[in-house]
Amino acid sequence: MPSDRVLIDRFLDMLAAEAGAAANTIAAYRSDLMLASVAAGGALAVADTDGVQRLAGGWSALARSTVSRKAAALRRFYGFLVDDGYRTDDVGQALPRPGIRRPLPKILSHGDVDRLFARIAERVAAKPVAPADLRLSALVELLYGSGLRASELVGLPRAALAADRPFLILKGKGGRERLVPISDRARMAVAAWRVHVPADRAWLFPSGREQGGKGHLSRIRLYQLVKALAADAGIPPDRVSPHVLRHAFATHLLEGGADLRALQMMLGHADIATTEIYTHVDAGRLVELVNMRHPLAEIDARRPPA
Known part of the structure; x- marks a missing residue:
């Protein structure tokens, strides 16, 4: 049997090549598996059920x-060892399955979104308009209008959006491609901003002083810009972030009747269970929906009073 390190490397190579795992996922798996190997005295790959349970026992404080x-x-990892013939038994089944609740993302109301865009409109209407405000307008239009991840947004190439094409193709987590609709508003905002991006820049949102840098806007800087806009619009900054705007995109689409599967594709979720966290709606709306849409509501309406 090869050493733990060799088998872990082969397992991670498989994840990258066959499952298309992202670099961050590979790094996290490597860290967890190497720590487990150390705890198992370098015998992680050959551990029996008792050994695996003892290993899990050391996680009690986590x-x-x-x-x-x-x-x-x-x-x-143990499933890989069985599939590739290194083991005949899968001791991974002895590991705990604690189950965790996926926390609901922060909620941003329609009114909050209206206040953000009203403040942006005021700043863009200034004469002369500041290029930074045009950039902010394009960023927020794409965050809320298309549900882009922060990393996807800041990494858009300068020519990613075409004036005559109401969508773009993105490669998101795990190398998965998806089609993202782009609204007319967002395309107009991007066109107004792109005028201020030098033609020799690779990115739609360049970094550096006066767009002089070679890289693109960082996620941290995007986070700061969105927080500053929230404060300017009179909204507590701790309630707003790029991810909250992505969440608002999803929530408000579902409230408007969007199909969950279509939303899954637009958000780039591999598992629809991830998309389902966006289905939180208030109880009052659910009651109203049943009273208005359920067939029994029509029967009750036709029934004569007693």
Whole structure:
């Protein structure tokens, strides 16, 4: 049997090549597996059920989310060992399955979004308009109008959006491609901003002093810009972030009747269970929906009073 390190490397190579795992996922798996190997005295790959359970026993002080992540990494590793013939038994089944609740993202109301865009409109209407405000307008239009991830947004090439094409093709997590609709408003905002981006820049949102840098706007800087806009619009900054705007895009689309599967594709979720966290709606709306749409509502309406 090869050493733990060799087998872990082969497992991670498989994840990258066959499962298309992202670099951050590979790094997290490597860290968890190497720590487990150290705890198992370098015998992780040959551990029996008792050994695996003892290993998991050392996680008692960790958060449930951390235990869940470590157990998932080890289960997948042992599954790989069985699939590739290194083992005949899958001891990964002895690992705990603590289960964690996926936290609901912060909620941003329609009124909050209206206030953000009203403030942007005021700034863009200034004469002369500041290029930074045109950039902010394009950024927020794409965050809320298309549900882009922060990393996807800041990494858009300068020519990513065409005036005559109401969509773009993105490569998101795990190298998965998806089609993202782009609204007329967003395309207009991007066109107004792109005038201020030198033609020799690779990125739509360049970094550096006066766009003189070679890289693109950082996610941290995007985060700061969105927080500053929230404060300017009279909204507590801790309630607004790029991810909150992505969440608002999803929530408000669902409230408007969007199909969950279509939303899954637009957001780039591999598992629809991830998309389902956006289905939180208030109880009052659900009651109203049943009273208005359920067939029994029509029967009750036709029934004569007693």
